[in-house]
Amino acid sequence: MSENNVKIDVVEFMGKKLNFLDLGKDISPDIPVYPGHMKTDFWWHKTHEETVFSLGDKSNYKLGFGVKGIITCDHTSTHVDAVYHFDPNKSHLSVDKITLQELITPAAWIDLSFVPNRTHITLDAVKKGLDAAEVTLKPGMSLLYWTGIEPYGVTDPFYYLSQYPGLDEEATTWLLDQGLLNIGTDAASLDTPADLDYPNHSVHAEREVIHTESLVNITKIPRHKDFYYAMFPLKWVGLTGSPVRAFAIWED
Numbered sequence: 610m611s612e613n614n615v616k617i618d619v620v621e622f623m624g625k626k627l628n629f630l631d632l633g634k635d636i637s638p639d640i641p642v643y644p645g646h647m648k649t650d651f652w653w654h655k656t657h658e659e660t661v662f663s664l665g666d667k668s669n670y671k672l673g674f675g676v677k678g679i680i681t682c683d684h685t686s687t688h689v690d691a692v693y694h695f696d697p698n699k700s701h702l703s704v705d706k707i708t709l710q711e712l713i714t715p716a717a718w719i720d721l722s723f724v725p726n727r728t729h730i731t732l733d734a735v736k737k738g739l740d741a742a743e744v745t746l747k748p749g750m751s752l753l754y755w756t757g758i759e760p761y762g763v764t765d766p767f768y769y770l771s772q773y774p775g776l777d778e779e780a781t782t783w784l785l786d787q788g789l790l791n792i793g794t795d796a797a798s799l800d801t802p803a804d805l806d807y808p809n810h811s812v813h814a815e816r817e818v819i820h821t822e823s824l825v826n827i828t829k830i831p832r833h834k835d836f837y838y839a840m841f842p843l844k845w846v847g848l849t850g851s852p853v854r855a856f857a858i859w860e861d
């Protein structure tokens with residue numbers, strides 16, 4: 610256990626002891642959804658009792674098995690935006706086409722919580738965050754940045770969904786110029802809701818780079834660099850995004 614009771618799991622993998630930190634939110638009917646997006650619901654499609662009933666007296670399997678139905682949005686909870694989300698002409702880059710190379714990437718995280726709500730995160734701010742964390746970006750990496758909006762996802766969902774800053778066009782262009790494969794944030798979008806021109810979504814469409822939204826625990830990653838960012842979307846054919854299991858992984 611680290612500080613603030615965030616649990617770091619040690620997993621033996623490929624002969625190494627690796628630390629895993631969960632960076633994803635739950636998916637449930639209780640989580641806040643982006644204004645206008647479909648809400649999530651679950652229901653019993655077939656209960657254990659119904660299975661026992663349909664198996665009848667000839668079966669010795671008396672526990673039954675439960676199956677639930679799901680209705681949700683492809684951008685619910687912690688999720689990845691596929692390139693198709695940004696551009697209707699890029700249906701060949703739907704979420705099921707995300708490459709294995711994009712799933713696990715060397716990564717760094719920076720603190721941009723000094724940027725005021727509903728303003729742009731400028732290139733100066735990004736460079737300040739990188740300098741403070743002593744991070745140098747390299748091609749093939751992912752960058753996670755923390756806006757500080759994360760706690761409001763629990764305490765005040767409307768504030769969480771409306772008050773965060775977002776990268777401006779110059780900042781996001783420069784970041785993609787460094788060869789990043791993914792950018793992640795604790796905010797509900799890389800674009801601040803104060804800018805309806807969506808500079809990140811348009812630059813990511815042109816450069817064909819995915820991004821990840823609504824992450825948690827970024828600040829609990831105990832090092833700013835020399836870890837891996839892993840995010841696993843489902844292979845939903847033709848969809849524009851997917852909820853992800855997201856992790857930071859590092860070796861001591």
Ligand SMILES: [Zn+2]
Pocket residue numbers: 684688689690822850
């Ligand atoms: Zn999204």
